[in-house]
Amino acid sequence: MAQKTSLSRLKLTDFRNYAHAALALDGRHVVLTGENGAGKTNLLEAVSFLSPGRGLRRAVLADVTRVGAPGGFTIFADLDGMEGEVAVGTGIEPNESETVSRKLRINGTPAKSTEEISDHLSVLWLTPAMDGLFTGPSADRRRFLDRLVLSLDHGHGRRAGDFERAMRSRNRLLSEGRFDPAWLSAIEAQMAGLGIAMAAARHEMLGLLRRLSAGSGDTPFPTPVLALEGFLDGAMDRPAADLEEEYLEMLRTSRGRDASAGRTLDGPHRSDLLVRHREKDMDAARCSTGEQKALLIGLVLAHARLTADMTGYAPILLLDEIAAHLDEGRRAALFDLVHGLGGQAFMTGTDRHMFSALADRAQFFTVAHGGITAEPSA
Numbered sequence: 001m002a003q004k005t006s007l008s009r010l011k012l013t014d015f016r017n018y019a020h021a022a023l024a025l026d027g028r029h030v031v032l033t034g035e036n037g038a039g040k041t042n043l044l045e046a047v048s049f050l051s052p053g054r055g056l057r058r059a060v061l062a063d064v065t066r067v068g069a070p071g072g073f074t075i076f077a078d079l080d081g082m083e084g085e086v087a088v089g090t091g092i093e094p095n096e097s098e099t100v101s102r103k104l105r106i107n108g109t110p111a112k113s114t115e116e117i118s119d120h121l122s123v124l125w126l127t128p129a130m131d132g133l134f135t136g137p138s139a140d141r142r143r144f145l146d147r148l149v150l151s152l153d154h155g156h157g158r159r160a161g162d163f164e165r166a167m168r169s170r171n172r173l174l175s176e177g178r179f180d181p182a183w184l185s186a187i188e189a190q191m192a193g194l195g196i197a198m199a200a201a202r203h204e205m206l207g208l209l210r211r212l213s214a215g216s217g218d219t220p221f222p223t224p225v226l227a228l229e230g231f232l233d234g235a236m237d238r239p240a241a242d243l244e245e246e247y248l249e250m251l252r253t254s255r256g257r258d259a260s261a262g263r264t265l266d267g268p269h270r271s272d273l274l275v276r277h278r279e280k281d282m283d284a285a286r287c288s289t290g291e292q293k294a295l296l297i298g299l300v301l302a303h304a305r306l307t308a309d310m311t312g313y314a315p316i317l318l319l320d321e322i323a324a325h326l327d328e329g330r331r332a333a334l335f336d337l338v339h340g341l342g343g344q345a346f347m348t349g350t351d352r353h354m355f356s357a358l359a360d361r362a363q364f365f366t367v368a369h370g371g372i373t374a375e376p377s378a
């Protein structure tokens with residue numbers, strides 16, 4: 001079984017609706033209950049900042065600092081991670097512009113980038129905002145898939161950012177009518193290298209998830225069948241060098257078309273993640289709301305299991321309002337699956353009774369008006 005990574009302490013200052021808050025944790029799962037608007041999701045968001053990127057709300061930092069605070073916010077966590085016990089701090093200083101990226105300190109030492117946290121733990125989440133994943137824009141599904149990839153391939157985010165920047169330069173040159181062949185070729189060569197690396201990493205992730213779900217046993221959650229469409233379809237098993245050549249040629253021959261379109265029409269930024277419900281043999285987008293939620297849970301749990309298998313450490317799971325749409329049997333099965341992963345999960349809900357099947361496997365807290373109170377276990 002995978003080893004556990006867990007938080008033992010979380011301390012917030014001027015974060016969202018919390019002026020000061022502290023949670024002392026003992027390694028069990030964490031259940032946060034309270035009324036709407038109490039600050040439950042904010043706490044999950046704070047934990048999601050212990051991973052690279054903008055957290056589970058994809059927040060703009062200016063929105064994160066508590067309204068009325070002098071400026072800046074901090075999140076401190078003590079955690080037992082993949083390299084042992086560490087103290088992690090992240091946030092922005094009061095005198096810093098809120099357009100800067102947030103800083104990360106590990107054991108007091110400034111990290112070069114927030115990616116360094118990935119050496120210590122991985123954090124995965126499922127929130128109600130993801131409920132429309134299968135019916136919403138393809139950009140949401142690409143972002144979802146990229147987060148899955150990022151948890152196992154830490155360079156993926158940087159490659160995606162570099163690709164985006166190179167593509168913007170190409171779009172600008174084309175829209176300004178500057179068809180300088182040497183300059184365009186250099187940018188396109190960069191895009192080809194990065195773009196094929198991104199597509200290959202996504203393809204590999206789908207392969208891993210496919211193999212995992214083929215071997216998964218009985219669960220009340222449906223099996224998602226995953227495929228990618230929209231860029232080099234069916235070609236990803238060919239050597240990377242050939243694919244780079246092919247993409248480079250696509251870019252070179254489509255300069256005129258892309259100049260008229262005002263954007264690059266071929267590339268990994270056009271891929272879509274297709275999800276089907278295996279048992280029903282139905283596109284996820286055509287499944288019922290409840291079936292879509294169950295598929296999403298199945299997908300996130302499969303990814304958590306994959307992360308645990310590949311790294312040897314179970315990820316921290318953030319499950320926002322997870323119990324609300326499940327009947328009692330499915331809820332209990334979900335808790336057993338989550339517990340079986342061997343990690344620490346943070347779960348929220350408005351009603352504590354929804355979590356009673358967790359019994360003493362979890363610590364319970366009530367959240368109200370920006371304050372947190374520990375409750376006796378169920």
Ligand SMILES: Nc1ncnc2c1ncn2[C@@H]1O[C@H](COP(=O)(O)OP(=O)(O)OP(=O)(O)O)[C@@H](O)[C@H]1O
Nearest residue numbers: 016017036037038039040041042063064065066067
């Ligand atoms: N920067 C901020 N400063 C102060 N308050 C904020 C800030 N950002 C968000 N809030 C407030 O935090 C409150 C709690 O939000 P949160 O999403 O955590 O609630 P919740 O307990 O998850 O509620 P629900 O059950 O409705 O999902 C909201 O009332 C929101 O307006």
